[in-house]
Amino acid sequence: MTARLTRRPGGAARLRALLASGQTIVAPGAFDPLAARLVEEAGFPAVYMTGFGTSAALLGRPDVGLLTMTEMTGNAARISACVDIPVIADADTGYGNPLNVIRTVGAFEAAGVAGIHIEDQVAPKKCGHMDGKLVIPADEMAAKIRAATEARTSPDFVIIARTDARAVEGFERSVERARQYLAAGADALFVEALTSEDEVARVARAFPDVPLLFNWAEGGKTPPVTLSRLRELGYRIVIFPISTLLAATAAMRRVLQEIAQAGTPAAALGDLPSFGEFVDFIGLPEVRVAEQRYAAGEPADAGA
Numbered sequence: 122m123t124a125r126l127t128r129r130p131g132g133a134a135r136l137r138a139l140l141a142s143g144q145t146i147v148a149p150g151a152f153d154p155l156a157a158r159l160v161e162e163a164g165f166p167a168v169y170m171t172g173f174g175t176s177a178a179l180l181g182r183p184d185v186g187l188l189t190m191t192e193m194t195g196n197a198a199r200i201s202a203c204v205d206i207p208v209i210a211d212a213d214t215g216y217g218n219p220l221n222v223i224r225t226v227g228a229f230e231a232a233g234v235a236g237i238h239i240e241d242q243v244a245p246k247k248c249g250h251m252d253g254k255l256v257i258p259a260d261e262m263a264a265k266i267r268a269a270t271e272a273r274t275s276p277d278f279v280i281i282a283r284t285d286a287r288a289v290e291g292f293e294r295s296v297e298r299a300r301q302y303l304a305a306g307a308d309a310l311f312v313e314a315l316t317s318e319d320e321v322a323r324v325a326r327a328f329p330d331v332p333l334l335f336n337w338a339e340g341g342k343t344p345p346v347t348l349s350r351l352r353e354l355g356y357r358i359v360i361f362p363i364s365t366l367l368a369a370t371a372a373m374r375r376v377l378q379e380i381a382q383a384g385t386p387a388a389a390l391g392d393l394p395s396f397g398e399f400v401d402f403i404g405l406p407e408v409r410v411a412e413q414r415y416a417a418g419e420p421a422d423a424g425a
Contacts, residue, residue, distance in 0.1 A: 133277035136207035136235035139166055140279070140309070140332050145352045150362035152178040152369075153196070154203040158403065159365065161204045168204060170197050170234070171362040172211035173248050178366075186245025190216040194228040201233030203404075209279070209358070212237035214244050218261075219268035226272040226280075236279025238311050238334065239265060241286065241298065249285055249313040250341030256289050259298045263305040270306035281334055281358075282307035287314050288342070296327050309334055309358065314342045321346055325354040332357040339363050 139146050148167040151157035152174025160168040173184040175196050180187055190212075197210045210229055215222035222239065229237050240246065241262035243255035256262075262282075269280045282302035286295040292315075299310045309332035312324050321343070325333060335356040336343065351359055379389045386393075394402070 130233075132201065132207040132233060132235035133230075133275050133279065136167060136209070136279055137277045139207070140357055145348070145356060146358045147348070148209055148358060148360050150174055150360060150365055151200055152363075152366050154199045155403070156365045156369070157200045157204045157208070161206050162402070165206065167207045167209060167235070167358075168200070169360040169362060170200050170208055170210040171360075171366070172213055173363055174366040175211070183251075184248040185251075186213065186247065188213075190221075190225055190228060194225075194232045197229060197234050198232035207235035208233070209281075209360070210234040210237050212239050214242055214246050214257075215239045215265050215269065217244070219264045222265045222268045223272040226269050226278070227274070230274060230278055235277075236281060236308070237269075238281035238283045239269060240283040240311075240313070241302075246285075249283075249336065250338050250343075252288070254285050254288055256284070256286050256298075259301050262298070263301050266302050266305040266307050270308075279308045280306070281309040281311050283311035283313055283334075285313045287312065287316070287320075292320055292323070296324065299324075299328070303328070303331060308332065311336065314338075316342055316344075318344055318346055318350075321351075322354055325356065329355065334358040334360065337361045339367060 146167050147165055148169040149160045149165055150169045150171035151160050152171055157168045172188070172193065175193060176182055176184045176188050179192060179196065193213065197208065201208045212225055212229060215225050241256045241259070243257055247254050266280065266282050273280070282299065284295050284298045284302065286298050295312050299312055303310060310328060311334040313336060315321050315324065321335065333356045335351050335358070337345070337359055339361065348359060376386050376389045380386050
């Protein structure tokens with residue numbers, strides 16, 4: 122049997138099936154392929170490619186619209202290639218007008234992701250939990266959503282409409298915008314940066330039969346809400362965008378401080394995976410199988 126070194130196709134269909142199942146999809150954030158593999162190893166049904174984390178990992182900079190569509194889809198493709206669970210990706214503003222959105226959808230589909238969310242911020246955008254955001258006219262965003270849904274080549278590819286209007290125009294207007302984006306063809310809604318659990322519940326009551334995404338933004342403007350409460354309210358996707366990023370930062374700081382103070386990481390090694398454990402986790406056994414299968418002189422049907 123040939124070693125699997127690339128993704129299993131059909132992520133969009135599997136994400137659709139998860140949405141149809143009625144369960145709440147918990148999708149921790151991944152900023153790179155290694156983080157995505159850890160999410161998969163932990164048993165989660167999907168993984169979220171965080172734009173905040175991608176900006177931090179690729180540029181070492183905050184999420185303020187510095188990354189291009191090509192950089193974002195490149196990271197999405199690398200993440201999708203190394204996991205079998207569906208990937209939901211941050212597609213920022215769609216990187217321009219409806220024509221740009223058409224290209225964006227094609228690029229993310231080609232990257233192998235199962236779905237994307239597009240937001241109604243003015244470019245360059247900001248992290249949804251930062252101050253100073255601006256939003257485009259709702260009609261303009263609705264046109265982007267229509268373009269996105271018509272551009273996808275697979276009907277299973279999930280288009281999530283995000284509105285950042287809560288911080289700019291208030292709660293009621295953010296709900297009105299979400300309704301307009303739903304009418305434009307969005308498969309799911311993402312009302313960003315709600316400021317109370319009451320608002321979280323009011324959004325759920327406003328859209329009782331619509332898949333809703335809740336952003337459990339670590340340290341953001343939305344207060345922590347338990348997963349059981351979100352399930353009770355009917356939220357269908359819950360993302361934890363930067364838990365892995367913050368945890369990785371804390372762990373790297375600790376080991377670097379140990380090296381700086383002691384001269385080596387020896388004292389910290391007991392808390393870390395061993396070299397052998399780590400290379401096995403990232404797929405060395407699969408590589409060995411492939412090497413043996415395709416070694417020079419091996420019969421064509423060997424291992425079949």
